Amino acid sequence: MPDYVIEMLNITKEFPGVIANDDITLKLKKNEIHALLGENGAGKSTLMSVLFGLYQPEKGTIKKNGEIVHIKNPNDANALGIGMVHQHFMLVDVFTVLENIILGVEPNKLGFLKKNEAREKVVALSKKYGLMVDPDAYVKDITVGMQQRVEILKMLYRENEILIFDEPTAVLTPQEIDELMNIMRNLAKEGKSILFITHKLNEIMAVADRVTVLRKGKYVATINVKDATKEKLSKMMVGRSVNFNIEKEPSNPKEVVLEARNLVIKSATSHKMAVNNVSFDVHRGEIVCIAGIDGNGQTELVYGVTGLEDIHSGSLILDGHDITHCTIRDRSKLGMSHIAEDRHKHGLILDYSLEENLVLQRYWQPEFQKNGFIKKGAVRAYAERLIKKFDIRSGQGSIAAVRSMSGGNQQKAIVAREIDKKHELLVAVQPTRGLDIGAIEYIHKQLIIERDKGYGVLLISLELDEVMDLPDRILVIYEGKIVGELDPKKTTFQELGLYMSGAKRDPKYDVQFTEGGAK
């Protein structure tokens, strides 16, 4: 029996203009949980896609149990017993759990489904590994955590031996994360080998046996987790020491800058009210965070506040002006800045140059236009100033196509634009999504500077660390309603998780807010 169940040797994978994997070697032992650590863009997902047959490497070999194998597509990978839980689940919403699990490998007799046989197998598997799900529930009705278990069961049903988890905790509550860790330990104990992609150090320390670190497409090292510390790992990942604690003075809230009362906002996709009677205040000089599991109305709330969607009822007051039914441009003029959740969909025009994007909110101001003609010189000068001030890096400076820039620098450009514009309130939605640690540090620092300058900051985040460290107040949203207000200095991950999953709610939020009412 060879030592390693999977060996990826000297893998090199290139994309036009970038070497995503540069001579990377990864060896997975049997029965181990092997973490793959790296920042965004370090090449983790590419390497796993190579293993799963989605990409063909330019160089390098893959061995299974010591024998060279060629994985040309995911079917080959499946045949070799390699399964993957993708970051975004691949489930059919309107099918039951059972139907999803057997999809593609349906047991049948002359084309007729043999569901009972499948059900028995699924029930047995879920008992064996402690993966509790109701096989007859519809996927659309179960929680994200359960959906993940369905994904895991899918792999087990196919009798996969090597399980790849791609950032599995991104969508889970703290409780669900703990549960997942237990499941992973169980799986390893029962003879499975697990590859676990992540950039979260806590999870590695908690569950992994060994960890391979990648940085900028290159192999850094493979070490035993019991010999590692968080500091050491982060240094290997980033290449320098990282300050985990966000340094900030206690907040000094002043008058109210944004006042939301009884907001009701319709969902764009269904007839439900995505935001149902939400009221809150944001003061100058504080960071308020709306926390919650993805899909509980945060997106719609932001759309309503920023004007991307209409507000059905309720009122919204920005700095003394009623903006409930204002246009986006008017809100912007009255002092709203918005770092959008999706920088490609909303925040940037990718086909425009950097300088054109930097004036996206301001091109109509007299500073940048005269009689309808854009003052190219002024735009260029302004862009150069922002690029310098915010250290935005691009291939060709201000005329670089934004499409060609890295995610971190794209985000920096948006932050620069929104912060430099005259504003009273900054709405920052997942401002650090998909960024590396360096960029995250930078953006957090900018948000705290904003706060200290006396602007209001409304933060919407799904990253638990960010929710706990950055804001001065946390409002938890669950199913379109605010269910609790927490003080990040006093609360714990566990308490936050209970609110986020709807298991706990502050009774004072059950009574309806009234105009200028209880707080």
Place this chain on the structure above:
Amino acid sequence: MKIKAFFATCHATIKKFFVNLWPNIKNLKTKRGFNSILASLFSIIIGILVGLILMLIIKPKDAFYGLSMMMSGGLSSVSNIFQVLYTTAPLMMTGLAVGFAFKTGLFNIGAAGQYTVGAFCAIFGAIILKMPWYVDILLAALGGAVWGAIPGIFKALRNVNEVITSIMFNWIGLFLVDLIIANTPKMLSTFYGGADQSRTVDPVAVNLSSKLPSLGMERLSPYMNVGIFIAIFLAIVMYIVLSKTTFGYELKACGYNKESSKYAGINAKRNIILSMSISGALAGIGGALTYLAGTSTMQVTKSISPIGFNGIPVALLGTSNPIGIIFSALFIAYIQIGGNAMQPEFATEVIDIVISVIIYLSAFSLVFKQLIDRYLLDRKHKKDARDLLNGPTANGTPPEPVEAEIVKEGAPK
């Protein structure tokens, strides 16, 4: 290998040609612009080759003769040169119309209808209102703008696909115009003693002031008038609007990314309507330039003018860039006139097919642009890979773990 070498030489020659022609083309335009030109030229060459193959199949004996006539016909006589320019003007206008809408992310397939309505407004101004040519052109622009605005309004307010509505408006426009002309005896040539019995309308014969001025160039050819200059002037205006103004900035923003432009507070609905109106006005002016030249008469027909539809390949071949559209309109007009010179060896239908094939493939310039981009990237990619292979890292052993180095670097606190 020969073919490869041939292409390499071609590549080099074309590149040299452009570099010599405009020494600062690389500063003026980005590399992307250069690739666009290259792609357009490629698609033209492929189109002509396929046209040749077609002629070889249909009539092998005369194929090469036909090709040479087609390629040289436009320049074979002074009269033909001016005819090319005359044909270019309206084509350039419909090309601009389609290209302008493209830039805003709209597919104005209704240029033909806007062209027809514009033409009608011009001749109505000339015959009934007895207005001079410049007023007629303005009327044509107004008519085209209204005809473009309607699909725009539907799109903006009700999100009705502009492709569907503008196709419908082609037919509505055509038959509405037919209906009005056929029932307005004062507009028909026969009312003014015209000899022919078919229902034709000849504005210039009725109102000489409606004829486009020829600035003394009519001695060279009856086809020569200011139309081509108006078209080029408007192309330059459109270029300036798109690249220099806040309005153009907003329109392009809507075209590139509707969601971001909304996020930036741009009034997308207003811009969609405005863009379609301007597009319609441009096509409408094209109609005026055709019928106010004094060389052709409008007829009551049941088919949509091909000039409107040919605006689509003109715009595609010019990659929607107004300056590019000047040249692509010239090219398409040129092969159309050249095609006429293929008679009598080839039947007009065959000529139409060959021309259509060339125009059709010319419109593939975007595909070729992608191919060229990929080819260039690939070459760079391969070069990088070679460098990598020859580099010191390609030694087949796993890299040294750098853990030691990290520990050495400095202990974590």
